[in-house]
Amino acid sequence: xxxxxxxxxxxxxxxxxxxxxxxxxxxxxxxxxxxxxxxxxxxxxxxxxxxxxxxxxxxxxxxxxxxxxxxxxxxxxxxxxxxxxxxxxxxxxxxxxxxxxxxxxxxxxxxxxxxxxxxxxxxxxxxxxxxxxxxxxxxxxxxxxxxxxxxxxxxxxxxxxxxxxxxxxxxxxxxxxxxxxxxxxxxxxxxxxxxxxxxxxxxxx
Amino acid sequence: xxxxxxxxxxxxxxxxxxxxxxxxxxxxxxxxxxxxxxxxxxxxxxxxxxxxxxxxxxxxxxxxxxxxxxxxxxxxxxxxxxxxxxxxxxxxxxxxxxxxxxxxxxxxxxxxxxxxxxxxxxxxxxxxxxxxxxxxxxxxxxxxxxxxxxxxxxxxxxxxxxxxxxxxxxxxxxxxxxxxxxxxxxxxxxxxxxxxxxxxxxxxxxxxxxxxxxxxxxxxxxxxxxxxxxxxxxxxxxxxxxxxxxxxx
Numbered sequence: 001x002x003x004x005x006x007x008x009x010x011x012x013x014x015x016x017x018x019x020x021x022x023x024x025x026x027x028x029x030x031x032x033x034x035x036x037x038x039x040x041x042x043x044x045x046x047x048x049x050x051x052x053x054x055x056x057x058x059x060x061x062x063x064x065x066x067x068x069x070x071x072x073x074x075x076x077x078x079x080x081x082x083x084x085x086x087x088x089x090x091x092x093x094x095x096x097x098x099x100x101x102x103x104x105x106x107x108x109x110x111x112x113x114x115x116x117x118x119x120x121x122x123x124x125x126x127x128x129x130x131x132x133x134x135x136x137x138x139x140x141x142x143x144x145x146x147x148x149x150x151x152x153x154x155x156x157x158x159x160x161x162x163x164x165x166x167x168x169x170x171x172x173x174x175x176x177x178x179x180x181x182x183x184x185x186x187x188x189x190x191x192x193x194x195x196x197x198x199x200x201x202x203x204x205x
Numbered sequence: 206x207x208x209x210x211x212x213x214x215x216x217x218x219x220x221x222x223x224x225x226x227x228x229x230x231x232x233x234x235x236x237x238x239x240x241x242x243x244x245x246x247x248x249x250x251x252x253x254x255x256x257x258x259x260x261x262x263x264x265x266x267x268x269x270x271x272x273x274x275x276x277x278x279x280x281x282x283x284x285x286x287x288x289x290x291x292x293x294x295x296x297x298x299x300x301x302x303x304x305x306x307x308x309x310x311x312x313x314x315x316x317x318x319x320x321x322x323x324x325x326x327x328x329x330x331x332x333x334x335x336x337x338x339x340x341x342x343x344x345x346x347x348x349x350x351x352x353x354x355x356x357x358x359x360x361x362x363x364x365x366x367x368x369x370x371x372x373x374x375x376x377x378x379x380x381x382x383x384x385x386x387x388x389x390x391x392x393x394x395x396x397x398x399x400x401x402x403x404x405x406x407x408x409x410x411x412x413x414x415x416x417x418x419x420x421x422x423x424x425x426x427x428x429x430x431x432x433x434x435x436x437x438x439x440x441x442x443x444x445x446x447x448x449x450x451x452x453x454x
Contacts, residue, residue: 009325013301017276047298049326081326092326116207117401117422119328119370121304123208123250123453143208143453145281147303147328166206188281188303190248 002026002041002201003034003069005082008056009048014187018194019043024201029062039069040205046080046185050090050108050150053081054098067101075178077134077200080148083174083181084108092150103179105155111148113167121147126172126184127165134173134180135162136199142192144172144184151183178205208453209418210250210425211439213432214405215240216257220270223257224430226381228335228346231257234433242277249280249439250453253306253373253403253427256286260308268296275301285333285373289314291324298329306373308333311364312349318367327370331403334360336390337377343393346377361397371401373427379407383430386417395420403427411437415446 004019004026006012012028019026026043027034044066048056057063070076078086085100090108100108111120123143128135152171154160162173174181180200186193215237216223222235237254244252254274259266266286275282284297285306294305311318311332321330335346336357343357354360361372374394376387386407395402404417405427414426431437443452 009295009298011298011301011303013272013275013299014279014303017301018279047303047325047329049322049324052324094323117399117424119401120207121328121371121401122210122424124206146207147281149326149328185281185303188279190279194279 001038002043003029003039005029005042005044005057005062005066007045007048007053007082009052010045010082011047011187012045015043015045018187018197022198022201036065036069039074041201042066042069042074042076043200044076044078044082044085045187046082048081050081050084050092050100051095051098053085054100057085063101067103070103070179073178073205075200075203075205076180078181079185079187080183083183084150084152086174086179086181087152090150104152104159104174104176104181106153108150109153110150111170113169116167119147119149125165126162127168128162130161132161132175133203134175134182134196134199137195138192141165144186144189144192146172146184148183152181178203206451207424208250209423209450211414211442211452212251212253212403212425212427213244213249213439214253214255214427214429216255216429217270218258220267224381224433225257228377228380230381237274238277241274244439245278245280247438247440251281251283251425252278253283253285255306256284259287260285262287266293266297268300271297271302272300283331289317291321294321294325298325304329304331304370306331306333308335309347309349312345312347312351312354315351315353315363315367318364318369322368327368330369331371331373332364332369333373333375335375335377338390343390357394358397361394365399369400371403371424372398373403374405376406380405381430382407383409383434385409385413388416391417391420391423395422398422401425411442411445414442415450418446418450
């Protein structure tokens with residue numbers, strides 16, 4: 001079953017509605033006594049301040065359970081801050097004790113491109129760098145809906161699968177083993193976004 | 206490249222879709238859910254929904270009704286109307302909104318800007334500012350005795366210092382009048398704002414959308430009346446302005 005993380009600040013309802021339309025069974029992370037052995041996929045929705053999300057998933061050891069699942073090669077899809085949380089540190093953080101999951105090497109940095117007025121909010125097109133499972137049937141030049149101020153500055157460039165076409169420094173998606181992250185919001189990107197979600201659901205572990 | 210957006214603004218009162226003129230003279234223009242369905246089917250770039258009974262302080266924002274609306278919507282969508290607490294923001298995001306527009310809530314309690322940004326990040330927190338022209342000067346329609354809002358420029362500066370996200374600016378004098386956007390106001394605030402501007406009030410034509418979106422920081426042309434009283438749609442506008450403005454088709 002798919003585990004849908006409730007980070008406390010996300011647009012959870014948008015995900016519930018999409019998963020229902022796709023007939024995909026899921027369990028919410030706040031459900032009592034879910035068994036880690038029943039989980040076959042994880043989706044971590046976006047929206048929220050890095051520190052707040054770190055703090056919320058530290059409750060009931062949810063962060064440790066996520067790490068354990070990912071180490072067991074359970075496919076993970078993180079959206080926006082759900083992608084950024086894969087890193088240990090973010091420049092958004094006000095409190096150095098707030099640390100992300102540390103599953104991807106690098107740091108979450110503030111966008112410094114002077115041509116982008118922050119927050120970077122709206123539809124922007126991506127460049128697919130390497131063919132990958134999450135972007136099956138998606139071509140370079142496709143628009144997705146973004147809303148963020150910080151981006152994932154990966155240490156290993158091989159983790160990056162797509163970038164913003166006109167701002168190649170800004171990572172729009174990553175993949176490492178069974179860990180996937182997208183900076184944009186597939187749940188709000190209509191047809192192309194839905195394709196990404198279907199591609200993720202189709203990934204076999 | 207980041208696309209400029211055409212953003213329909215839907216005002217709701219007593220669960221009906223309404224249109225105002227200069228913030229008064231409510232006129233019912235249709236069914237909210239039906240209208241959201243149409244904008245969704247036509248793949249609008251984004252929608253903004255304002256519960257104006259809540260803005261007017263008659264009641265608090267109606268989460269139950271908004272939940273019914275958002276069930277019809279798979280596109281980016283913001284909600285506004287009398288939001289004054291983080292709990293209300295959390296509930297709106299939880300039912301599927303991506304951003305909130307906060308106006309009087311920030312004026313009444315300036316610390317709320319920082320509190321909301323600290324929890325939800327600046328990208329989801331849009332500040333709404335309603336501006337009138339009085340005695341040849343632009344000023345906020347309400348100030349709520351806020352010491353940081355003695356002048357319009359003070360308030361813009363304060364909100365930016367507190368790291369708010371986008372600016373949703375409405376010209377009250379032009380709102381609902383279909384006389385064209387208030388360029389005099391835009392020329393005044395454009396140099397003061399260093400965030401994306403969503404500009405609202407007065408939109409009358411395709412050319413008007415093109416002109417407003419040619420301002421560097423204006424990322425969204427907000428409009429309402431033209432979608433109810435003319436045959437224009439976000440898509441038909443974009444197809445006509447695509448030569449000069451980078452839009453998503």
